[in-house]
Amino acid sequence: MKVLMINGSxxxxxxxxxxLSAAAAALAKEGIESEIIQCSKGAIRDCVACGGCGKHPGKCAFDDDIVNEVIAKAKEADGFIFGTPVYYAHPTGRILSLLDRAFYAGGANFAYKPGAAVASARRAGTTASFDVLNKYFTICNMPVVSSSYWNNIHGNSADEAKQDAEALYTMDLLGKNMAWLLKAIASAKENGLDHPTPPPKPFTNFIR
Ligand SMILES: Cc1cc2nc3c(=O)[nH]c(=O)nc-3n(C[C@H](O)[C@H](O)[C@H](O)COP(=O)(O)O)c2cc1C
Structure with missing residues (x-):
């Protein structure tokens, strides 16, 4: 089993x-592999609603950055953790551009797999950012994995973040809870219980 993590920094x-590394360590102790995909310094363009992915499901029309790589890796992954630094009390523009396009073009590769969000900040804006990332899961039939507090870490650098003992505890527990849910889903599948198949969806663009 594998958890795909995206670092929006x-x-x-x-x-x-x-x-993310603290959660990855907890997953590893449970025998679950993880990979952190880094939103490095290269540009990640935003979704321009071109509809290209509607003609070629599973692929963003713009093949110039990491989005199609994420969609392909999501297909093989069993669970996800999305992490972001807080910028002006919201997730980074780069992770939002990536996730908008990855979910719009390749949401099927994420659906029904557990997801968790993590936010890091010097001081404030973590819960607002956490809320934004969690919405990708809840629009896509994904069980949301929790810990015993909001999945936030404080610090302006890795050295400072490593001193946030409560956050590291929270991330460790998040990894353990993710492992538990992944194993529970695998065990359910082995016993013939898979996720429900949704009926056709009515789209009402306004209230009648
Ligand atoms: C453009 C920008 C905006 C930021 N806005 C906030 C903010 O609203 N609240 C906060 O606590 N920290 C803010 N920070 C600090 C980062 O959230 C903090 O340094 C974070 O831990 C960096 O994570 P990283 O090391 O993974 O990049 C901001 C940093 C930048 C560059």
């Missing part, structure tokens, strides 16, 4: 990475 090994 341009810092390769900063605060967000510190939080």
């Amino acid at each position: 341009s810092h390769k090994e900063g605060s967000t990475f510190t939080a």
Whole structure:
């Protein structure tokens, strides 16, 4: 089993990475592999609603950054953790651009797999950012994995984040809870219980 993590920071090994790594360590102890995909310093364009993915499901029309790689890796993954630094009390523009396009073009590769969100900040804006990331899961039939507090870490650098003992505890527990749910889903499938198949959906663009 594998958990795909996305680090929405341009810092390769900063605060967000510190939080994701703590969850990854807990998953590893449970025998679950993980991979952190880094939203490095290269540009990640936003969704322009071109509809190209409607003609080629599972692929964003713009093949110039990491979005199609994420969609392909999501297909093989069993669970997800999305991490972001807080910028002006919201997730980074780069992770929002990535997730808008990845979910719009490749949402089927994420559906019914557990997801968790993590936010890192120097001081404030974590719960607002956490809320935004969680909405990708709840629009896509994904069980949301929790810990015993909001999945936030504080610090302006990895060194500071490593001093946030409560956050590291929270991330460790998040990894353990993710492992538990992944194993429960696998066991259910082995026993003939898979996720429900949704009936056709009525789209009402306004209230009649
Ligand atoms: C453009 C920008 C905006 C920021 N806005 C906030 C903010 O609203 N609240 C906060 O506590 N920290 C803010 N920060 C600090 C980062 O959230 C903090 O340094 C974070 O831990 C960095 O994570 P990283 O090392 O993974 O990049 C901001 C940083 C930048 C660059």
